[in-house]
Each structure stands twice: as C-alpha cells, then as structure tokens.
Amino acid sequence: MKIAFATQDLETVNAHFGWAKNIAFYDLDTEGYTLSHVASFESNLAEDGNEDKLLPKIEALKGTAILYVAAIGGSGAARVVAQKIHPVKVEKPEKITDLLERLRILLGGTPPPWMRKILRDRGEKSFDFIED
Numbered sequence: 545m546k547i548a549f550a551t552q553d554l555e556t557v558n559a560h561f562g563w564a565k566n567i568a569f570y571d572l573d574t575e576g577y578t579l580s581h582v583a584s585f586e587s588n589l590a591e592d593g594n595e596d597k598l599l600p601k602i603e604a605l606k607g608t609a610i611l612y613v614a615a616i617g618g619s620g621a622a623r624v625v626a627q628k629i630h631p632v633k634v635e636k637p638e639k640i641t642d643l644l645e646r647l648r649i650l651l652g653g654t655p656p657p658w659m660r661k662i663l664r665d666r667g668e669k670s671f672d673f674i675e676d
Contacts, residue, residue: 545572545666546580547647548605548629549640550613554582558637561616561624562597567604570644574652577644598623605629609662612643630662 549557550564559565569580583604602623605611610630614637624631634643650659 545609545651545662546570546607547572547577547644548608548611549643550611550616551640554640556637556639557612557634557643558614561601561611561613561620561631564601564613567601567611568640569608570640572644572647572651574648577648602627609666610647612638612640628665630658 547570549568549570550559550561551557551566551568552559552564554566554568565585567583567585569582570577571580583601585600598620605624605627608627608629610632611624612632612634614634616624616631616633621631650656655663
C-alpha cells in the first residue's frame, strides 16, 4: 500500500497540502515500510486561492491509498477523495515513522472499516470479517 505525507522537513507531517514543499511516499505492508520517493514542489505555494497549484500534487498522488496532512482545504480534499485517496488530518505535527508503524500494526491485525475499504477497493488483501 502506498502512503503519502505532506511535509516540510521529510520527517514530520507538518504541512498544509496546498503549501507542502514535499510529499514523501512510502510503501507499507505488514512486514514494514520503505521510502519510495519524494515529490518536491518549488512553485508559489502561498495561500492565494490558486487551485492550479494543486494539479501537480494531485498528479503525484496517483496510486496512493492514504494521504496524511496537517491541513487540507475543501477543494483539495474533494480532489483527493475523487482519486480514491483517503486523506487523514493530524491534529499536531507527528513523525512519519510513528504514523507508519501504527499503520503497519493496524494492517497486521484487524484493520478498522475505513482501512478495510481501502484494501478491498485496491484488491490488496481479502478480509472475511463479520461486520458488527
């Protein structure tokens, strides 16, 4: 499963999606995770209502299952969800490796319904859980 993180420093989820200088992409499975690549964005990232600045980021996210952000605007969230990517907003800056480890544990156990839907939609794993 490919997971993306909006980050300014490549270590922490600490960036608004529209203003993020970097999006770090990791491959995650029950065994662990590895950095796949980093997409860097240098154009005008200021809050200005310019929705076109999101296009390269949306394009870079293709194939991603989950996107972690510090914040995301309504238009950006709608575009991400339209690509079948699950956006997750962190309440405070969090280390990327901590988030990956929590996801790895979830994947190896009984994933919550939102994660089961992602896995089912992507055909990555089949689950025979009885719904509550």
